[in-house]
Amino acid sequence: MLGGATLLAILVFVLLAAAFLRRDPGDAPARPASRPALWIGWLGLAMPGAVLTVLLGYALVVGARTLPRPAPDMVTVGVEARRYAWAFRHPGGRMTTGELHIPAGRPVDLSITATDVIHSFWVPRLAGKMDAIPGHTNVLRIVAAQPGTYRGECAEYCGTGHKDHGFTVVAHDAAGWATFTGGAR
């Protein structure tokens, strides 16, 4: 996507520069507008049309892959945001604040909501954002490939404490996960 965008930008800039650098015909009388089909038909309509169709198809496929589809080894965690903390309800009923625990290598569905204002759940290395909205529950699918800790933050402006409204994600290996949940899957 970045490469394509760069190419298109270069195309426009080269055409722009060339318009000025072409051999100046001096004081020849102004010419009528020339070759509208090339400029408007091909460059204006056909080219972006083709590029965008491909891009859009790709985006839909990638987007569909991140959807929370049912899976046999799926884990569900409740997430509740408030000013300025994150509370997590794990399988087996264990509650934590500021620290989300998940099993590595398994799909985790987060049911995200908020109690006061709108926040947004974001762990950059695991998935995109999902807003935490009072009165609504949104589901976000995350997968941590490796055990470890990941940083999460609030991505929706929520007031004076917004910048410190972060949390940590701990991804356990199978044994660690069993210890954490006390045996619940």
Place this chain on the structure above:
Amino acid sequence: MKALRLHREMDAIWRTEPGWRGALRSVNHSDMGKRFIVAAFVFFSIGGVLAMLIRAQLATPHSAFVGPEVYNQLFTMHGSIMMFLFAIPMFEGLAMYLLPKMLGARDMAYPRLSALGWWCYLFGGTILIVAMLAGVAPDAGWFLYPPLSGKQWTPGINSDVWLLGITFVEVSAMCAAIEIAVSILKLRAAGMRLDRMPLFAWYLLATAGMMIFGFPPLILGSILLEVERAFGWPFYTPALGGSPLLWQHLFWLFGHPEVYIIFLPAAGAVSTILPVMARTRILGYGALVAAVMAMAFLSFGLWVHHMFTTGIPHMALGFFSAASTMVAIPTAVQIFAWLGTLWSGRPQLKLPMLYLIGFFIVFVLGGLTGVMLAVVPFDAQAHDTAFVTAHLHYVLVGGFVFPMLAAAYYWLPHFTGRGRVMRLGEAAFWLIFVGFNLTFFMMHLTGLLGMPRRIDTYSADMGWTWLNLLSSVGSFVMAFGFALFAIDVGLQIWLGRRYRRNPWQAGTLEWAMLTPAPSYNFASLPTVASRDPVADTPDLCVRLARGEGWLGEARHGWRETLAVDMVTGEPEHIAILPHNSWLPIAMAATLGGFFLAMLAGLYVVAPLFLIGVAAIGWHWGWTQGRRDDVGTVPAAGDRCLPTAYEASGTTGWWGSIFALIASATLFTSLLFGYAFLWTVAPNWPPPDVISPTWWQPMLALAGAGAALAAMRRDAAAPALALAGQVALLAALVGLLAFALPAPTTHAYAATSAAVAAYALFHVGIAVLMLAFLRARIRAGYVGGARRNEPRIVRLWNDHAAGAGVVAMLVLAIPGWLA
């Protein structure tokens, strides 16, 4: 010598009075245009200073320059000022100044409305700035999401300042939108068919149309939020059946078209300036018009792309993602049409062209990052990070500020009649261009490194330090550039030498007059046979000044201009425009009193100001018109035309149509809100609060039917229609008093009351207008060939009847179903 005599006579009719009196009473479009532009630049400077404070704060990690309380006000005010007090008023000012001149008219369609808009803008903007200086500026972000902006989490008046101040300013935007649309459609030169119209007018026509549909959702959302804050009607409170997402839909339903509302006028300036700089005609006039219309249409299908992370289903995301990428196509058509124009001409690198090159580079990059953000999985990561901040600045600065700078240098000789003094403009360009890219290119990178928007500090170990410092340095370089620009413009205004007319050899009509422009624009109005009338007839300016065109005679003290058929440009009648007046400033001050009373929480006092508004409105309408027929009057040679008093399809009629479309859009948005809450909120409506109701709907139907039928039978006998509207009014009041639950109890009750209030408002207006019409008939203003006022009142009567019936049905149906 004839030209000089004509100039004196015309100027005596059209001029602005000297001194304070003129400053307060002027309704002239050139005055209003210049005031809007200067004020918008002042607000731009204030917004710019706020931006510098933001960058000073972010320059280093753990900065203690300002705390989060102040920082939150800084970024909220920066965004709000730039959007509402700079960008929109700036192009409104340019449009007001240029459109009549480009279209070959003497003023805009409603000069007093221009002046009203100006005062509303000035007063509303002042409320925001004063609040900021007092330390109670809005601090919930420029899109003011509830619940954060609601009473519980923002208990002070900060959010009220935004809601009331911005809504006050929006009154001016709505005035401008209606006025621009009608002026373009009706007040053009003879023979200026739609396909001969300057592209700038096409762009502004699309913009005005978008404003008519785009602003009502924001105005509605703001009214609802203010009512929730002031009176506790829980539209956005989830615990009582509301939803914060309703605000997001209403806000972005406005907010996305808003981006194109800002871009299109600037693109119109590009399409005007660029062919002149390339010494050729524009390539693909028809394709550009089609692209602009497509853009205006598509832009209303994109709002959800600001809400990709709010948990909307994937298929819906796909639709809005497709619409968002699709809008790149009309943009590409325009970009390549402009490039093709440059290729087919012989471009010269004059100063306006230099700024246009800046526009090309910055805007294309912004457009490309925009396509990236339209891709949902990418947006899920980049959303609410500095990447988005960078993208929107590339689009808005590239798509608006650079073209406006080009426009400033292109049209400055028109405003001043003077040439440049020193070559500061080039230096300013390089400072702005380099400074801008340094600031915002870095922010793409900080965003991709995960820096969220709207955080006041960060720690050094995040790795954002150097990029932020470079951004901050860049922003100060850019600020120096803008300062240099301001100095350059000032030098030209005060020290520039008198310069030749039409320095660029442009072909559009605004150059067929003296510069600076005389108060009446053209001593006589041109006949147009192509898109570049000045290029066709090199001595057009002189011939018009000698009175050789239409309406080249100063008579009766009338401010005359030509009204034409919308499509063909065939002259239809003579519009007679109002003179300078106290009414606009009095109306704006009374409205200001209402907004200040609301802000101060004086809810008992506030309605008194609305009564004042109605009284001034009555007087406003009363001062126009005649008690006798004048018949047709000479317009050009032996062609005679009727005056607007005795014509149909007047600007007043068309203005009412557009005003009612805007109002109906607001009502539709409200009904959308009603349906939205019904579907997303559980237990909606709560069964225990609704009960069937019968007499009110019956009375409403009977009243509306009587009103409709009466105005159809004889619009000049409004007594029965008045009775019908009063019955409808009684039915709505009866519904509110006896059938609907108290609005504070539940979002259902609040929304229902809002629907009823909308209908009540319009029925109230219809009652007033029908009473006005009765008084006008008795006073002799309606009669003979003077049938215009009944036609206009009928429109408002019909709309009120329709809105009353729809509201009544919407509110009665839940009871009947229960």
